[in-house]
Amino acid sequence: MTDVASPTHTPPHRSELTLSPLTEQDFENYFTVVARGFHSELHADDLEIQRAMTDVDRCFGFCSGDRWVSTTLSFAQRMAVPGGSVPTAAVTDVTVTPGHRRRGLLTQMMRHQLTGLRERGEEPVALLWASESSIYGRFGYGQVTRRFNLSGQTRELGFLREVDLGDGSADEVTADAYLAAAAPLRETIFTDRPGHLHRSDAWWRRNQHDPERNRHGAGPLRFVLHFAADGTPDGFANFRIKEDSSITDLGGEVIIGDLDAADPQAYAALWRWLLDLDLIRAFRRHVAPTDEPLLQLAANPRMIKTELGDATYARIVDVPTALQARTYAQEVDLVLEIEDSFLPEAGGRFRLAGGPDGADVSRTDHTPDLSLTARQLAMIYLGGTPVRDLAVAGQVVEHTAGAVQRVSAAFAGPRAPFCRDFF
Numbered sequence: 001m002t003d004v005a006s007p008t009h010t011p012p013h014r015s016e017l018t019l020s021p022l023t024e025q026d027f028e029n030y031f032t033v034v035a036r037g038f039h040s041e042l043h044a045d046d047l048e049i050q051r052a053m054t055d056v057d058r059c060f061g062f063c064s065g066d067r068w069v070s071t072t073l074s075f076a077q078r079m080a081v082p083g084g085s086v087p088t089a090a091v092t093d094v095t096v097t098p099g100h101r102r103r104g105l106l107t108q109m110m111r112h113q114l115t116g117l118r119e120r121g122e123e124p125v126a127l128l129w130a131s132e133s134s135i136y137g138r139f140g141y142g143q144v145t146r147r148f149n150l151s152g153q154t155r156e157l158g159f160l161r162e163v164d165l166g167d168g169s170a171d172e173v174t175a176d177a178y179l180a181a182a183a184p185l186r187e188t189i190f191t192d193r194p195g196h197l198h199r200s201d202a203w204w205r206r207n208q209h210d211p212e213r214n215r216h217g218a219g220p221l222r223f224v225l226h227f228a229a230d231g232t233p234d235g236f237a238n239f240r241i242k243e244d245s246s247i248t249d250l251g252g253e254v255i256i257g258d259l260d261a262a263d264p265q266a267y268a269a270l271w272r273w274l275l276d277l278d279l280i281r282a283f284r285r286h287v288a289p290t291d292e293p294l295l296q297l298a299a300n301p302r303m304i305k306t307e308l309g310d311a312t313y314a315r316i317v318d319v320p321t322a323l324q325a326r327t328y329a330q331e332v333d334l335v336l337e338i339e340d341s342f343l344p345e346a347g348g349r350f351r352l353a354g355g356p357d358g359a360d361v362s363r364t365d366h367t368p369d370l371s372l373t374a375r376q377l378a379m380i381y382l383g384g385t386p387v388r389d390l391a392v393a394g395q396v397v398e399h400t401a402g403a404v405q406r407v408s409a410a411f412a413g414p415r416a417p418f419c420r421d422f423f
């Protein structure tokens with residue numbers, strides 16, 4: 001296989017395209033095409049990271065002769081849901097070469113991928129970050145997590161007097177010390193936050209990978225742990241510093257990536273440590289949860305600028321298995337009608353009988369209480385968008401009075417869903 005057209009290649013309008021699986025021998029070519037699809041280049045270190053994360057059997061694309069003209073793959077992942085986690089196909093690296101765009105290749109790849117997931121029956125949910133928010137709704141993907149891009153001036157950001165920072169302390173550590181403490185800690189708090197993705201060793205390696213070309217003028221990644229009163233690590237954050245006179249002529253900016261803790265005091269203490277760095281005047285956290293506690297800690301929250309953005313999009317491939325994977329905030333027993341125009345076999349009527357201990361979900365012929373599309377089901381799945389919001393916008397059909405309220409209350413999650421891992 002090659003990654004670009006040869007001088008004697010067949011032009012797009014005369015190409016015969018075949019949907020092909022990736023083979024081990026073609027790995028580098030394939031990821032060269034992926035990189036070019038995002039107007040980037042493939043670097044040897046990225047390829048190594050990719051190899052550690054990628055199952056070749058989950059990669060495919062269209063070929064014209066011996067050339068890849070489209071790509072996509074998925075990782076076998078687990079996503080936290082209220083009350084547990086669900087096996088999830090993390091879909092990424094979707095590209096179609098410019099000469100072949102708008103001829104339906106993405107549509108065919110999506111159908112092939114989703115149908116394959118249904119047939120394999122291992123992952124009832126697919127998940128992706130969309131390059132453009134208008135693309136994936138037509139395939140039944142709905143926005144399932146959102147994010148805040150937070151920024152502000154550090155000196156002006158005092159905490160409320162009553163904020164308790166606990167009896168521990170935070171300190172900068174090496175990358176290795178960070179990994180050794182943060183990886184097991186994150187594992188214990190992984191399911192606290194719906195939307196979180198599990199981090200295997202390969203995903204941690206990717207998280208720590210920090211080539212200069214990806215720093216955009218900022219310094220290297222640095223690491224901080226918070227230690228509880230007894231010395232046990234109970235929180236972690238990573239950050240980098242950007243010296244930029246256009247941001248502030250008085251000092252640099254701290255750009256925060258990971259930030260998580262086992263308890264609220266440790267979380268607040270980590271923020272305080274980051275905001276109190278000497279010679280730093282500004283802070284930014286590009287991917288923060290929409291219920292970011294900083295907003296509750298600040299004495300003057302108006303000083304925090306928040307920009308709301310979309311984050312992950314989910315696609316429910318197997319309704320009963322996906323809905324049974326989570327618990328429900330309140331007892332609920334009703335029939336949902338899911339209209340799935342892209343994958344009709346996945347839609348239909350389902351009785352959901354559930355509560356805080358789990359749920360039974362099965363196909364039924366009974367009259368529905370509420371009708372919604374596959375995209376809307378994905379949107380409400382983790383509780384980030386109450387179905388009430390869709391009803392207010394005239395987007396769902398309530399057949400039984402009160403069904404919207406009951407579903408909104410039952411699907412509510414323990415915290416705002418959030419995904420920090422871009423893939």
Ligand SMILES: CC(=O)SCCNC(=O)CCNC(=O)[C@H](O)C(C)(C)COP(=O)(O)OP(=O)(O)OC[C@H]1O[C@@H](n2cnc3c(N)ncnc32)[C@H](O)[C@@H]1OP(=O)(O)O
Nearest residue numbers: 092093094095096101102103104105106107128129130131
């Ligand atoms: C999960 C991820 O990896 S996200 C990354 C997606 N990839 C990129 O952004 C890389 C650059 N872009 C591309 O490679 C391609 O343009 C793709 C993959 C986005 C689209 O591939 P195509 O083969 O052109 O899509 P296809 O022809 O199947 O289009 C399907 C529909 O989506 C629409 N569509 C496709 N791309 C876009 C877009 N960028 N913005 C809005 N609508 C789009 C088409 O108009 C079409 O609409 P229709 O069903 O109403 O006719």
